[in-house]
Amino acid sequence: MINKKSSILSIVITSIVVLLMGSQLVHLKFNNDLDAFFPLDDPDLIYYKDFTDKFGYDNDYILIALKNDQGIFQADFLQRADSLISDLEDIVGVKKVISLVNLSKVIKTPMGFIEVPYLHLDNTDELLKDSIKVYKEPHVRDQFISEDSQSTKIILSHRKFENKKLSDALVSQVYEVMDNYQFDKVHMAGRPIGERAYVWAVQEDFSFFLIFSGATILIMLIIFIRRPSMVAASLLISLLSVVMTLSFMTLVGKEIDILSTLIPSILLVVSMSDIIHLFAHAQEAYAQGATLPDAINQTVKKVGFATFLTSVTTAVGFITLISIRVQPIIDLGMYSAVGIVFAFLLTYLLFPQMMFLIKPRFKRKRQNKLLKSFLQVLYHLVMTKQKTILITFGVAFLLVLVGISKLQINAYLIEDLPKNDPVKEDFMYFDSQYGGTKPFTMSVWTPDSAEIYSKEVITLIDSIETLAHETLNANNLVSPVTIVKSIYQMQNGGFAKNYKLPETDTEWKKVFRAIKKGQIEQRFFKVTENNLAQISGFSKDFGSRDATLRSKKFSEKLDQSLDKSVLDYRITGSSQLIEKSHETLSMNLMKGLFGAVIIVSIIAGYMFKSWRMILITLIPNLFPIMAIAAVMGFFGIPINLGTSIIFAISFGIVVDDTIHFLSKMREERLSGRSMVYAIKRTIFATGEPIIVTTIILTSGFAIFCFSQFAATFNTGLFVSVSFIVALIADLTLLPVLILYFLPRRNLGR
Template sequence: MINKKSSILSLVITFAVILGMGSQLVHLRFNNDLDAFFPLDDPDLIYYKSFTEKFGHDNDYILVGLENNAGVFEQDFLLRSDSVLSDLEAIDGVKSVISLINLKKLVKSPMGYIELPYLHLTDPSQLTKDSLKITKEPHVQDQFLSSDHRSTKLIITHSKFKDKKLADAFVSQIDQTLANYPFDKVRLAGRPIGERAYVWAVQQDFTFFVIFSGLTILIMLIIFIRRPSMVIASLLVSVLSVVMTLSFMTIVGKEIDILSTLIPSILLVVSMSDIIHLYAHAQDEYSKGASMSDAINQAVKKVGFATLLTSITTAVGFITLISIRVQPIIDLGLYSAVGIMFAFGLTYLLFPQLMFLVEPRLKRKRSNPILKRFLDTLYHAVIQRQKLILALFAIASVLIGIGITKLEINAYLIDDLPKDDPVKEDFTYFDTQYGGSKPFTMTVWTPDSAELYSKEIITLIDSIATLAHQTLNANNLVSPASLVKSVYQMQHSGLAKNYKLPETDREWRQVFSTIQKGKIEERFFKVTSGNLARISGFSKDFGSKDGTDRAMAFKADLDQWLDKSVLDYRITGSTQLIEKSHETLSMNLMKGLFAAVIIVSIIAGYMFKSWRMILITLIPNLFPILAIAAVMGFFGIPINLGTSIIFAISFGIVVDDTIHFLSKMREERLAGRSMPYAIKRTIFATGEPIIVTTIILTSGFIIFCFSQFAATFNTGLFVSVSFIVALIADLTLLPVLILYFLPRRTLKKSDNT
């Protein structure tokens, strides 16, 4: 029973807890680790971690493209490039800078091995000859010269950064260094560059979403609640839900990443549902002549359990995201679920108490004539046009089935960035002008620990590298085979035509001896560790689907002729892990949605003690989920790690209105009313709150359509569409299903749960 003393006590305790938690918000941080999107507890991830212990991470590099419109082989440009290179090498954290500018090859001479530069920077007369020689060495030209010969590439390898600050500082130093020199265009690509671009966009989105979601909710509250004091109370509950959730995330050490920026907006919007239903019932009771305290108590009694169930089902929808074994998605699900339960708790700890203490001047509730006519028309359609409604939904189901068959899983590395984003343009530039910007990595090993540097093994490795280039879109490959070719070229006057594998057994022995005694790998590039070797390079971003298809074709081809008792292989690396996350997405999504369906079914079964009610509950709520999947299929929008969250968010939220509808209908049936009349009273009692919450939810999520990220845009658009489809299904299909499949016997109080 609500009273002044209990209300004040509840407010004081709640605000004290929030104040204590909110003090932690000063420690809130943003996270830029894209490696977090690797699949958790995966054998390939475990293998890659062991690989990094031997060879380091395959994505610890930055690509720099220096453009000169007059052409690369211009002395002034090359001298400036050389100066930049020296300055870049001096930056703390840089391990090496490899480019055509400082590239040299060892050549055997009568006086021993000597280093000869590919470019004679101080001798303009030599540059034309140098350019001709370079074009005869595709392995050098493709690596360091753009296809239009208007830019040259620098490869900066760097240390692994422990946190965002170090990475940002490193990239800033590179930016400052490059800014000191006049080039026609400077392009950058690589993991630190992509991460910084994402973090900047995340921070902008985070601020934008919080502000505009709040404004949108405020406008909706003013329209539908109208009383200023209750508008402020409603907004306060929502804002404090966000504060508690972000504080909780800070306390447990969770940083804001690309997906968790959605959490504040989601909570601001979703928390409104409980408030609207609670306020609508309190106003309804007040309109019947109850006092303010009695109206509040009756409202809490009538909708408290229903809103608890809707909060649980919404939280369940988010929790099912743990089935997608990617940490940022798991975190989005878990912390959203926590936030939803915070919002439910705050709704009942603050809103009724504020309403009681403020005692807003509520007007006796009047039916909106337009809405009343709409609901009356809707009711008669449900009663008189049942077959037509079922037929229309059946036709829609056929179209949905067709659309779903067109749905596919696919993703690009930086596809979420805007089309005109300079970072995205730079990544695309390296894909079109060079061999790509994504790292490509695979390993080979001798199962019996046999020596890698043997004629048989190196020949096999060279064949595998050739097949990888042809099939896997792998370019600029470095491997033990390429090292052998380089040494052989070195031993034969450095001529371009001699970049090949040795021909005679004597030549093989000479090459192997030079590699081992000259410690070539230590001086240049480590490609072996014991009986394990790596083949690494770059690949173009043609999408995860293309990568998966190519990998299957590569394995099918290679397994036909490779004797794995002699040499075995494995595709690994950060690119492969991301592609695998997308590859397993479909099954994980099905598992998550199946789990959500089971849990919601248990809740529906508990509420209504009827297996028919389980089906009646699920059909209108699965329909909007399948509908947005079909729309995505028709418009060619793929499922990926970004868009996968759409289905869990939608299912968790759309089921709320169904539960409110069924809860009210059961109340009417327990009161002894006939099925048609119970449905009529249910439509008129819940129709307005359901429509209002749908408008508020849609308005809140449509804000995401202003995001810089394609995945966030799609989330806002399709979740909003699912709300509208769910509204139509709840007010038309749901009552028709009830009339068709639910027994029409009069319920007794003993049937109440």
């Protein structure tokens, strides 16, 4: 029972708890770890981690392309590049800087082995000859010279950074060094560059959504609630829900990432649903003659269980995201669910009490004439056009199935960055001019610890490289084959034509002796460990769907030709893990939604003690989700890790209005009213708050359409569409299904 004493006590205790929690916000941090998007508990992830212990991470590099309009073989340009490389090598955390400028090859001469640079920077006359020689060596040319011959590439490898601060420090120092030099154009790509761009955009989105979601909700509250005191109370509770959730995330060590920026806006919008229904029912009870205290207590008693169920179903919708075994998506689901619980608790601990203490002036005749007229039209349609409604939704369902059949799973590594973002343009430049920025990694090994450096094994690895280039779009590959060809070239005058595998057994043995004796890998780069070797390089990003198809084709061809008693293989690496996440996305998403459907069905069946109610509930709630998938299919928008969250968010929220509708319907039937009259009273009693909450929810999520990230934009657009479709279904299809299929027997208390 809510009274003055209990109201004051509830507000004081809740305020103290919120203040203590809110003090943690000063420790809130942002996270840029894109490795978090790898699939959890996956055998390939375990293998990759073990592989990196031996060979290092495949994405710890920065690519720099220096463009010179007059041509790259200009002495002044190359000398500036050489000076730049020296400065880059001095940066803390940089392991090695490789470029055409500082690249050399060892040549065997009668005087012994000598190291000869590819470019003679101090001799202008020699540069022309050097350029001709470089173009005769495809493995050097393709790695370090752009296809249009207007730029040269620098590969900066760095150590693995434990946190964002160290990674950002490296990038900042690289930019500082670059600012000291004047080049016609500089392009930079690589994981630290991409992560930094993501975090900056995430921070901008976080602030933007928080401010504009709050402003949008404030406007909606002023329009629909109108009482300034209640508007302020509603907005305060929503903001406190955000504060509690972010504080909880800080306490458990969760940092804000690209997906968790959505949480504050989601909570600001979703928390409004319970408040609107509470306020609307309190007004209704007051309009029917109850005193304000009685109206408040009646509302809490009647609506409390329904709003509890809606909070549960919404939380369940978000929790289904744990089925997508990617940590940021799991975190979004779990912390959104926690936030929804906080929103429910704060609403019932504060809003009724504030109404009791503030005593807002309710008008006896409160219903909006426009909404009332709209609801009368809907009721008339439900009563007189039932077959038309069913046929319309049936035709729409067929169209939805066609759209779903066109839906695909696909993703690109940098698709979320804004279209004209300079970082995104730089990544695309390397894709078009240098064979890509996407790391390609593959491991090969010999059974029974057999030697990697043998004629049979190296020949097989060479054939694998050829197939990988043709099938997987793998470029600029480095492997034990690279070592063998380089040594053979070295032993035969360093001529370009001799960069190949040995031809005679004697030549093979001579190369292998040089590799072992000279400890070549220790001097240049590590590609083997015992009987394990790596093949690494770059590939262009044509999307995860293309990569998956190519990988399947590659494996089929290689399995047919490779003698696994001599050599076995495995594709690994960070890119492969991300692609696998997308590949398993569809099945995991369906599992999660199926679980949510089962829970909601149980709730509906429990409320009406009827198995038919399960079907009646599911149809109008699954239809909006299927409609989203159909629209995405028709417009060629793929499902990926970013857009997958749309379905869980939509399903969790659209069920709320159905629960409120059914709860009121149940109440009317328990009062002994006929089915037709119960539907009429339900439509007019719940129709207005359902419409109002849909408008607020749609307005709040529409803010996401202003995001810099494509996935966030799609979330705002399609979730908003699902709310509108759900509103139509709840106020037309749902009552028609109830009239057709729900038994008309009286419900016993």
